[in-house]
Amino acid sequence: MNAPLPDPMLPRVFRVEKVRRELSDTFTLEVVAVDGGDFAFLPGQFNLLYVFGVGAIPISISGDPADRSRIVHTTRAVGAVSRALNGLTVGDELGVTGPFGSMWPVEAAYGRDLVFVAGGVGLAPLRPAINFAMANRDRYGRVLVLYGARTPEDILFKKDLARWRGRFDMDVLVTVDRATGNWSGSVGVVTNLVLKGGFDPQQATAFVCGPEVMMRYGAQALEKRGIGRKHIWVSVERNMKCGCGLCGHCQWGPYFVCKDGPVFRYDRVAEMFSVAEL
Amino acid sequence: MAGTGDLSGTIGAQPFFDGIDAELRDLLAGCAAPMDFADGDALIRTGVIARAFYLIRAGEVEVMVEPPAGPPIVLETLGPGDVVGWSWLVPPHRGAFTARARGEVEALAFDGACLLGKMEAHPALGFEMLRRFVPVMAHRLSAARLQLLDLYGPDVPRPEMLEAEPEEPPPAPAAAGVRAEAEAAKASLAIVKNRAEDEP
Ligand SMILES: Cc1cc2nc3c(=O)[nH]c(=O)nc-3n(C[C@H](O)[C@H](O)[C@H](O)COP(=O)(O)OP(=O)(O)OC[C@H]3O[C@@H](n4cnc5c(N)ncnc54)[C@H](O)[C@@H]3O)c2cc1C
Ligand code: FES
Numbered sequence: 001m002n003a004p005l006p007d008p009m010l011p012r013v014f015r016v017e018k019v020r021r022e023l024s025d026t027f028t029l030e031v032v033a034v035d036g037g038d039f040a041f042l043p044g045q046f047n048l049l050y051v052f053g054v055g056a057i058p059i060s061i062s063g064d065p066a067d068r069s070r071i072v073h074t075t076r077a078v079g080a081v082s083r084a085l086n087g088l089t090v091g092d093e094l095g096v097t098g099p100f101g102s103m104w105p106v107e108a109a110y111g112r113d114l115v116f117v118a119g120g121v122g123l124a125p126l127r128p129a130i131n132f133a134m135a136n137r138d139r140y141g142r143v144l145v146l147y148g149a150r151t152p153e154d155i156l157f158k159k160d161l162a163r164w165r166g167r168f169d170m171d172v173l174v175t176v177d178r179a180t181g182n183w184s185g186s187v188g189v190v191t192n193l194v195l196k197g198g199f200d201p202q203q204a205t206a207f208v209c210g211p212e213v214m215m216r217y218g219a220q221a222l223e224k225r226g227i228g229r230k231h232i233w234v235s236v237e238r239n240m241k242c243g244c245g246l247c248g249h250c251q252w253g254p255y256f257v258c259k260d261g262p263v264f265r266y267d268r269v270a271e272m273f274s275v276a277e278l
Numbered sequence: 279m280a281g282t283g284d285l286s287g288t289i290g291a292q293p294f295f296d297g298i299d300a301e302l303r304d305l306l307a308g309c310a311a312p313m314d315f316a317d318g319d320a321l322i323r324t325g326v327i328a329r330a331f332y333l334i335r336a337g338e339v340e341v342m343v344e345p346p347a348g349p350p351i352v353l354e355t356l357g358p359g360d361v362v363g364w365s366w367l368v369p370p371h372r373g374a375f376t377a378r379a380r381g382e383v384e385a386l387a388f389d390g391a392c393l394l395g396k397m398e399a400h401p402a403l404g405f406e407m408l409r410r411f412v413p414v415m416a417h418r419l420s421a422a423r424l425q426l427l428d429l430y431g432p433d434v435p436r437p438e439m440l441e442a443e444p445e446e447p448p449p450a451p452a453a454a455g456v457r458a459e460a461e462a463a464k465a466s467l468a469i470v471k472n473r474a475e476d477e478p
Contacts, residue, residue, distance in 0.1 A: 119430045120429075121430075122430075148430060149430055150428065150430045150431065154430065177428070178351070178425075184380070185355075187340070187353065187355045189421050191424065192354070195417070211429065211431065213427055217424055
């Protein structure tokens with residue numbers, strides 16, 4: 001007799017193995033399965049994280065898809081559940097269901113230039129795709145990471161950015177809205193970096209992630225620079241409950257963000273981006 | 279010193295003047311001169327007559343506002359290929375911002391009065407200059423607006439997020455009691471799932 005398939009709705013218990021404070025309100029949890037099994041995911045997918053007794057929230061996976069021994073999540077503490085996640089320490093347990101949702105189409109972009117455009121904590125859901133691109137570097141043309149943060153203190157993954165920048169085969173440009181301290185880098189919005197180019201618009205695929213307003217202007221700048229809407233991808237956030245298309249909580253126009261997204265091709269959602277409060 | 283022939287070639291090589299007619303390029307060269315700036319030098323000062331614009335060839339320039347109290351606020355950094363300044367075009371020709379060299383800067387300076395004269399006499403040059411400057415002005419204006427929007431902050435709360443005031447979270451569960459809670463969570467999830475399956 002076949003063993004029953006594991007129920008995707010039941011949380012698997014994971015134990016916190018590492019906690020990293022990234023920014024004043026943002027932290028990274030590395031968790032390993034208590035049952036010892038591994039965990040596979042595709043860049044762009046998310047999990048529902050359960051803080052027992054508090055609630056569950058969708059959080060993108062920010063680790064390396066090649067490492068199945070652990071799951072990495074980077075979260076900004078904004079409300080009840082994310083703050084409770086922030087309270088977890090090494091050895092604490094949490095529930096995980098997933099991975100859910102669509103992926104950044106990293107393989108479909110083989111042979112093309114890759115442009116990652118990230119704003120604020122939006123760098124976290126892009127990190128698995130950047131790791132994938134680095135691991136398969138010879139399959140792409142130029143690779144650019146364009147990242148905008150509010151101030152130098154708000155720059156996420158500084159070590160990663162420095163490491164990526166140190167490679168000779170990719171360009172990493174970082175800009176801040178407001179220079180503080182002895183910041184000697186670029187000042188201005190991330191769309192300025194997009195407009196500077198450095199990629200072949202006819203041959204480029206762009207992945208954009210950040211707050212919705214940033215994605216809208218980021219995608220517009222990419223279009224202005226000549227990348228067609230079909231080659232621009234964005235990651236959308238909506239409140240969720242089930243994570244797998246059952247409850248309708250995450251409905252966005254004709255889509256359920258949890259199963260049709262969170263990663264959408266821009267031409268399919270561009271019009272909805274401009275509808276307030278949809 | 280560079281002759282106008284050399285300058286005309288240099289101007290033609292700048293992306294800002296991409297595709298410009300050779301004749302117009304020569305007219306521009308007659309109003310241009312290479313200019314270097316040391317770290318901290320002002321290219322343009324707020325409120326001061328600014329009759330030139332600059333095309334950056336090397337180095338970086340900070341565009342800033344200087345509030346009456348407190349240190350200057352850098353709004354944008356500009357680099358090679360960017361133009362600095364449009365007050366030369368718009369009376370009363372006073373700088374709206376301060377622009378300072380960050381490190382050493384090599385630029386081409388264009389004399390605004392000279393250019394305006396040539397633009398009057400050669401409408402084709404006037405059209406070319408406005409065609410190239412207006413998008414730069416529009417871009418800088420929208421970039422300034424985006425900065426006001428706080429592009430990277432949390433999204434404007436949507437109505438469903440505002441349904442209830444978020445409660446203070448209870449303390450994170452201690453590792454020991456967690457398994458029982460996991461079982462309870464599993465049980466409630468199973469109920470949700472069964473309900474979902476019951477639905478047509
Ligand atoms: C597919 C998906 C992937 C996500 N990935 C990540 C991630 O990798 N890292 C991360 O930090 N967050 C991520 N989020 C957002 C995260 O799920 C929310 O921040 C979280 O649900 C908030 O729940 P809470 O209980 O902590 O706050 P709540 O109590 O629900 O809300 C508290 C306050 O936070 C605001 N808020 C709620 N949700 C958001 C949001 N999405 N953005 C900004 N403000 C919000 C509300 O307006 C409210 O004012 C993702 C969301 C989705 C749908
Ligand atoms: S979260 Fe339930 S349908 Fe998307």
